[in-house]
Amino acid sequence: MASVTGNGREGSETGGRGGRPRSAGADAAILAAARALLAERGWDGMTLGDVAARAGVAKTTLYRRWPGKAELVVDAMAQLFDTLEPADAGSVRADATIAIRDLIALLGRPETQTAFLALAAHAARDPGLRAAVREKIVDRQRRLVHAGARRADARGEGGRITDPDLLFDVIAGTMVHRLLIAGEPVDDGYVERFLDLVLPAATR
Amino acid sequence: MASVTGNGREGSETGGRGGRPRSAGADAAILAAARALLAERGWDGMTLGDVAARAGVAKTTLYRRWPGKAELVVDAMAQLFDTLEPADAGSVRADATIAIRDLIALLGRPETQTAFLALAAHAARDPGLRAAVREKIVDRQRRLVHAGARRADARGEGGRITDPDLLFDVIAGTMVHRLLIAGEPVDDGYVERFLDLVLPAATR
DNA sequence: TCCGCTACGCTACGACTCGTATCGGAAATC
DNA sequence: GATTTCCGATACGAGTCGTAGCGTAGCGGA
Numbered sequence: 001m002a003s004v005t006g007n008g009r010e011g012s013e014t015g016g017r018g019g020r021p022r023s024a025g026a027d028a029a030i031l032a033a034a035r036a037l038l039a040e041r042g043w044d045g046m047t048l049g050d051v052a053a054r055a056g057v058a059k060t061t062l063y064r065r066w067p068g069k070a071e072l073v074v075d076a077m078a079q080l081f082d083t084l085e086p087a088d089a090g091s092v093r094a095d096a097t098i099a100i101r102d103l104i105a106l107l108g109r110p111e112t113q114t115a116f117l118a119l120a121a122h123a124a125r126d127p128g129l130r131a132a133v134r135e136k137i138v139d140r141q142r143r144l145v146h147a148g149a150r151r152a153d154a155r156g157e158g159g160r161i162t163d164p165d166l167l168f169d170v171i172a173g174t175m176v177h178r179l180l181i182a183g184e185p186v187d188d189g190y191v192e193r194f195l196d197l198v199l200p201a202a203t204r
Numbered sequence: 205m206a207s208v209t210g211n212g213r214e215g216s217e218t219g220g221r222g223g224r225p226r227s228a229g230a231d232a233a234i235l236a237a238a239r240a241l242l243a244e245r246g247w248d249g250m251t252l253g254d255v256a257a258r259a260g261v262a263k264t265t266l267y268r269r270w271p272g273k274a275e276l277v278v279d280a281m282a283q284l285f286d287t288l289e290p291a292d293a294g295s296v297r298a299d300a301t302i303a304i305r306d307l308i309a310l311l312g313r314p315e316t317q318t319a320f321l322a323l324a325a326h327a328a329r330d331p332g333l334r335a336a337v338r339e340k341i342v343d344r345q346r347r348l349v350h351a352g353a354r355r356a357d358a359r360g361e362g363g364r365i366t367d368p369d370l371l372f373d374v375i376a377g378t379m380v381h382r383l384l385i386a387g388e389p390v391d392d393g394y395v396e397r398f399l400d401l402v403l404p405a406a407t408r
Numbered sequence: 409t410c411c412g413c414t415a416c417g418c419t420a421c422g423a424c425t426c427g428t429a430t431c432g433g434a435a436a437t438c
Numbered sequence: 439g440a441t442t443t444c445c446g447a448t449a450c451g452a453g454t455c456g457t458a459g460c461g462t463a464g465c466g467g468a
Contacts, residue, residue: 019414020464026416042329047454058417063456113328117321120385124317125246130387138386166397170374173381178373181324181380182342183334193370197405223443224435230445251425262446267427409468416463424455434445 022065029055030062034076038111043118048072070122070129073115078136080106086147092159092203093195095148100171100194103141104186107179117180142168152203160204167202226269233259234266235280242277242315247322252276274326274333277319282340284310290351296363296407297399299352304375304398307345308390311383321384346372356407364408371406 033054037046048069052059066072084106087098106112119137123130145168149161161167174194178186237258241250252273256263270276288310291302310316323341327334349372353365365371378398382390 018412018466020416022415043325048456049454060418060457061416064415068456110328114325117325117328120387121247121318121321121325123387124314124321124384133385134387163397163401166394166401169382169386170378170398170401173377173379173385174374175377176381176385177377180328181337181377182373183324183327183338190370193367194374197367197370197374198401200405201401223437223441224445225437226444252427253425264428264447265445268444272427411466411468413465413467414463415465416461418460418462419458420460421458422455424453426453427451429448429450431447431449432445433447434443436441436443438439438441 023057026055026057026061027065030057030065030072031076031079034072035080035111038073038076038115039109042114043073070119070126071132073119074129074132074136077112077115077119078140080109080112081137081140084141084144086144086151088151091155092148092152092161093199095151096171096195096199097191099144099148100175100191103172103175104179104191107175113180116176141172145171158203161202162204163202167198170198170202230259230261230265231269234261234269234276235283238276238280239284239315242280242319243313246318247277274323274330275336277323278333278336278340281316281319281323282344284313284316285341285344288345288348290348290355292355295359296352296356296365297403299355300375300399300403301395303348303352304379304395307376307379308383308395311379317384320380345376349375362407365406366408367406371402374402374406 030051033051034046037050037054041050046069048062049059051072052062062072066075084099084102087095089095089098107116119129119133123133142165145161145164149164152159152161175186178184178190234255237255238250241254241258245254250273252266253263255276256266266276270279288303288306291299293299293302311320323333323337327337346369349365349368353368356363356365379390382388382394
């Protein structure tokens with residue numbers, strides 16, 4: 001999977017019937033450069049000219065593959081969020097604890113801090129970007145909760161998750177609000193108290 | 205209260221001992237113009253030159269009162285968030301329902317959608333801005349939950365809120381995530397399900 | 409082998425924004 | 439009236455954006 005999702009030439013393997021194919025490694029280099037520059041200089045400080053230079057690519061190549069900064073960063077961040085994976089630790093609470101700790105670590109990264117909310121802010125005025133954020137980032141995270149719900153069902157008795165979609169909003173929202181909006185840390189005790197608050201009513 | 209918080213000349217009533225005082229209405233006009241332009245053109249589309257022109261003020265006047273766009277928008281948004289007030293509807297659940305509906309309406313405004321997350325994103329790389337966002341927006345919202353907790357205590361028996369700070373993160377986070385990040389609507393049924401999930405364990 | 413097609417690197421460009429500097433004049437206090 | 443501070447207007451250098459034009463590189467088909 002060279003790119004998280006197509007950024008222009010998706011679908012066809014060889015490209016548009018003849019002609020020089022797109023450089024294979026360019027996407028990966030560009031997205032990595034974008035993440036690095038986001039971490040170093042933040043959303044505003046990162047220019048597409050800088051990204052191109054660091055990736056060893058012409059600026060025009062970026063514009064050939066992505067419409068603009070926001071769409072490029074969506075793909076760059078999606079790659080990062082895709083590193084999260086569901087864990088099977090034997091119980092809903094154990095699974096949730098692991099997932100939340102992973103999420104906290106991800107939200108603590110500098111590139112996430114500057115890019116994630118900036119993307120959401122831009123998405124408010126750009127339906128296409130809104131759809132991309134939802135599809136490439138939000139929905140994939142949501143699936144982790146659904147996977148946990150299915151495991152809970154399989155285990156049976158007393159651990160079933162009644163409303164995974166709502167539970168996902170609560171988990172992700174609480175952590176994002178605490179870490180990225182309020183800007184306050186989350187320690188293990190906070191996670192414990194959070195799970196004490198939410199899990200009893202979320203499972204049945 | 206001309207400005208939500210000082211933006212330069214705070215404290216002294218008359219200004220710096222003699223000389224022409226700052227135009228009283230200018231702050232209000234500037235903040236209103238900023239909100240209007242945020243709603244119309246979004247964070248990126250709003251320039252300080254435009255704000256000055258619409259407020260009927262020179263651009264330099266803006267820079268005399270605020271260090272930059274982010275700080276100005278913090279004050280503009282703080283005025284908006286300050287319109288939220290605690291309600292006393294007789295029970296924790298009734299109070300929470302009203303507060304959440306007010307919050308939803310506020311988060312649905314176009315200026316909030318584009319500005320709130322943009323501010324938080326910038327705050328990630330600017331400690332001063334982070335402090336301003338927390339002090340002028342987040343902490344004031346948090347107080348609404350604390351006020352509700354005190355009312356619950358006064359009512360006694362069975363309605364006490366055990367951890368208001370955590371509850372605030374959960375409420376605000378869930379709504380922000382649902383509305384601004386996932387970009388999906390919140391109807392009354394969602395609020396009901398949310399309160400069913402959270403309130404039982406949050407009160408004692 | 410030659411040709412058509414597409415992507416590439418490079419350079420240059422106009423339009424725009426930013427934040428600052430500078431100025432004479434206006435509006436208060438002393 | 440003198441002083442002090444704020445105000446509006448204008449100009450400016452620096453930097454970014456997204457696009458266009460150029461010649462070249464790499465691939466498949468005739």
